[in-house]
Amino acid sequence: MAQYSRISGSVGLITLKNPPVNALSAAVRQGIVDTVEKALCDPQVKSVVICGQDGVFCGGADVKEFEKSMSGPPLIPMIHSIECATKPMVAAIEGSALGGGLELALGCHYRIAHSKARLGLPEVTLGLLPAAGGSQRLPRLIGVPAALDLITTGRHVTAAEALQLGIVDQVTDHKTVDAAVKFALSVAGKPLDARRISTYPCPVVTDLDALFEDVMQKVRQSARGAIAPIACVQAVRAAATLPYTRGMEREKELMATLFTSGQARALQYNFFAQRAVGKWRMPSGARWDTSTPRPVHKVAVIGLGTMGRGIAVALAQAGLPVVTVEAQEKQLMEAKRVMSDMLKRGAKRRGVAPPLDKISYSSNIQDLADVDLVIEAVFEDMDLKKKVFLQLSAVCKPGTLLCTNTSGLDVDQLASQTRNPELVVGMHFFAPAHVMKLLEVVYGPRSSPQAVATAMQLGKKMGKISVAVGNCRGFVGNRMLKLYTEQASFLLEEGATPDLVDRAIEEFGFPMGVFRMSDLSGLDIGWRVRKEMKLAVPGQSARIREGRRYSPLGDLLCEQGRFGQKTGRGWYRYNKPGDRVAHSDPWLHHFLEEYRAQHGLVARRIDQQEILERCLYPMINEGFRILQDGIAAGPEDIDVIYVFGYGWPRHCGGPMFYASMVGLEKVLERLEHYYQAHPDVPYLQPCSLLRRLVAIGSPPVQKWREVIKNLHSQL
Numbered sequence: 001m002a003q004y005s006r007i008s009g010s011v012g013l014i015t016l017k018n019p020p021v022n023a024l025s026a027a028v029r030q031g032i033v034d035t036v037e038k039a040l041c042d043p044q045v046k047s048v049v050i051c052g053q054d055g056v057f058c059g060g061a062d063v064k065e066f067e068k069s070m071s072g073p074p075l076i077p078m079i080h081s082i083e084c085a086t087k088p089m090v091a092a093i094e095g096s097a098l099g100g101g102l103e104l105a106l107g108c109h110y111r112i113a114h115s116k117a118r119l120g121l122p123e124v125t126l127g128l129l130p131a132a133g134g135s136q137r138l139p140r141l142i143g144v145p146a147a148l149d150l151i152t153t154g155r156h157v158t159a160a161e162a163l164q165l166g167i168v169d170q171v172t173d174h175k176t177v178d179a180a181v182k183f184a185l186s187v188a189g190k191p192l193d194a195r196r197i198s199t200y201p202c203p204v205v206t207d208l209d210a211l212f213e214d215v216m217q218k219v220r221q222s223a224r225g226a227i228a229p230i231a232c233v234q235a236v237r238a239a240a241t242l243p244y245t246r247g248m249e250r251e252k253e254l255m256a257t258l259f260t261s262g263q264a265r266a267l268q269y270n271f272f273a274q275r276a277v278g279k280w281r282m283p284s285g286a287r288w289d290t291s292t293p294r295p296v297h298k299v300a301v302i303g304l305g306t307m308g309r310g311i312a313v314a315l316a317q318a319g320l321p322v323v324t325v326e327a328q329e330k331q332l333m334e335a336k337r338v339m340s341d342m343l344k345r346g347a348k349r350r351g352v353a354p355p356l357d358k359i360s361y362s363s364n365i366q367d368l369a370d371v372d373l374v375i376e377a378v379f380e381d382m383d384l385k386k387k388v389f390l391q392l393s394a395v396c397k398p399g400t401l402l403c404t405n406t407s408g409l410d411v412d413q414l415a416s417q418t419r420n421p422e423l424v425v426g427m428h429f430f431a432p433a434h435v436m437k438l439l440e441v442v443y444g445p446r447s448s449p450q451a452v453a454t455a456m457q458l459g460k461k462m463g464k465i466s467v468a469v470g471n472c473r474g475f476v477g478n479r480m481l482k483l484y485t486e487q488a489s490f491l492l493e494e495g496a497t498p499d500l501v502d503r504a505i506e507e508f509g510f511p512m513g514v515f516r517m518s519d520l521s522g523l524d525i526g527w528r529v530r531k532e533m534k535l536a537v538p539g540q541s542a543r544i545r546e547g548r549r550y551s552p553l554g555d556l557l558c559e560q561g562r563f564g565q566k567t568g569r570g571w572y573r574y575n576k577p578g579d580r581v582a583h584s585d586p587w588l589h590h591f592l593e594e595y596r597a598q599h600g601l602v603a604r605r606i607d608q609q610e611i612l613e614r615c616l617y618p619m620i621n622e623g624f625r626i627l628q629d630g631i632a633a634g635p636e637d638i639d640v641i642y643v644f645g646y647g648w649p650r651h652c653g654g655p656m657f658y659a660s661m662v663g664l665e666k667v668l669e670r671l672e673h674y675y676q677a678h679p680d681v682p683y684l685q686p687c688s689l690l691r692r693l694v695a696i697g698s699p700p701v702q703k704w705r706e707v708i709k710n711l712h713s714q715l
């Protein structure tokens, strides 16, 4: 709703009220229409201020209403009538003015923002475009190139940048509403014709065609199949080339296609999924809102390889004092140099001083006696990690949380080395740890809710999207990934090439295909794990191991020293070791032919559809098993992990959402088909949760938690 009052004698004050972000629900829109009319009819009122309650102007349209049929007054005429008003309308922007919120402000004649406010048109991130006139007014106000940047990226700008761009007229450090009221008094009675943005001509751009061609090419490249950024460019082009009313028609037309698209549904699902994962719960019933985190004032990172360095930098950037420990003096010095550079580069980008003094460097584990939380990031070797946990348990003060950055080893085995296993959790970061947004917080059977709450809170402080998951080999992300990479190798055995598989995966929307990714991470990492598990045995090329199908292709490449980018050879060839540009490698194609001949395999033609189904559906099936096992609390957890940690295209929602879009029946049918064709691959057998969901009519993904709960209660 919206509340109306009159202040300072002649200023009508309209306050949007819809906590927590004053989203423009049907009731709020109705409230705005009613209160604007009231203000305009009140003869005492000479100017009007629109603000939001509780320090937030407006978070935009109410996204929850998008699924329902439209009710209440539409936004476009509402904003139009504000712009046409004969009394000055002033937006007082505190907190956020986003999407429809900023479009409402652009309909006003003046905009006053608090210095801490953030403004933007993030509709593109929800699969939409600013279709309440934003795509037509913003280019007229700030010019085409700047508007294209904001609208196609959806990025939020600070009040200072908004002032520089010309989006706002004034920035204040004081009470925004007071400043806006003062401003409204000063402009009362002044002519408004020059303040109506829709009447502005779009600033002229020299060589408009070249500009749009260039932008469209860049947007197509970065969109990876997403349609909204393209529509955003088209809408801005309409602003630059058409009169306002015709531009508005084009905006409406483009929006109509986006609004009902599967991509918009996926992105909106993802928006709420990101928020849902913060409301974690454990199978024990412990949950986010009943578990109190422990205070964390000082942290430590032990092991300064690539991961440890990234984690320590991310902690320091979050403002925490960090003690880093690396046993080898040479490695410690090298880490200090590299980390200082990382901090300096990050600080330069953000325009702040590098927090170099936040990190101290030591080769002595005894220096961890007074820290509140330790993140172990030593080499991925269980025996070594066990030793470290034993030492940490002896050195650290009672109550210190001991976390491991293992990417898949048993967190509970590490906990068993310590005096307080309830204070042990996994904090699985993704490389590069100071950049990647995802953090898997892994609770073992003995981890306390308080330990989970502490790790989740620390992740938030570091700016990560943290997902709490149970303990199993590979946790959620890597457990699913293993099947994806294995299927990709099977496809090579059957006739595909790395180029063919990668092209299909990249066209689906992943930033990098499976083999390009493997070359980047290094083939030797998985090889070492497989050797430890006695799966990979040098010199052996058997295709059935431990009673199931096994592809030794990766092992055979490693035996030849082909570890990927770092050695200049892997699934592809590189001009020199460390190079990033992958070239198709005739040697590899010949090697595959010989391998097939040696094993009596006849290469067949494999199409894109099969590649996607073979790589993605087994992962999805494993996702259902993860839900069934209670390792993830809901499909949102899996989807957020895949979007933020593994490059799953956001406009496809995540693997579990994607399955619901494809149709669970179809996924089930294809898995049955592939399991029949490959009975030596047990994980292709459809999971019983998937069967159950199909049996009850494939409910939408938002209802799966209920089905899982019922399933668990029946066990």
Ligand SMILES: C/C=C(\C)C(=O)SCCNC(=O)CCNC(=O)[C@H](O)C(C)(C)COP(=O)(O)OP(=O)(O)OC[C@H]1O[C@@H](n2cnc3c(N)ncnc32)[C@H](O)[C@@H]1OP(=O)(O)O
Residues within 6 Å of the ligand: 020, 021, 023, 059, 060, 061, 062, 063, 064, 096, 098, 099, 100, 101, 122, 123, 126, 128, 129, 130, 131, 132, 272, 275, 276
């Ligand atoms: C056509 C389309 C038009 C005209 C549009 O306007 S589309 C919407 C465009 N707006 C956005 O994309 C903004 C989305 N919101 C945010 O970016 C952030 O929520 C925020 C910056 C406004 C505030 O961030 P923060 O303080 O961290 O809070 P949360 O993100 O956790 O959000 C709090 C709860 O509010 C719910 N929320 C937020 N925005 C909306 C919205 N536009 N519609 C409906 N609900 C919204 C969010 O889901 C959180 O809910 P709970 O998890 O607490 O239940």
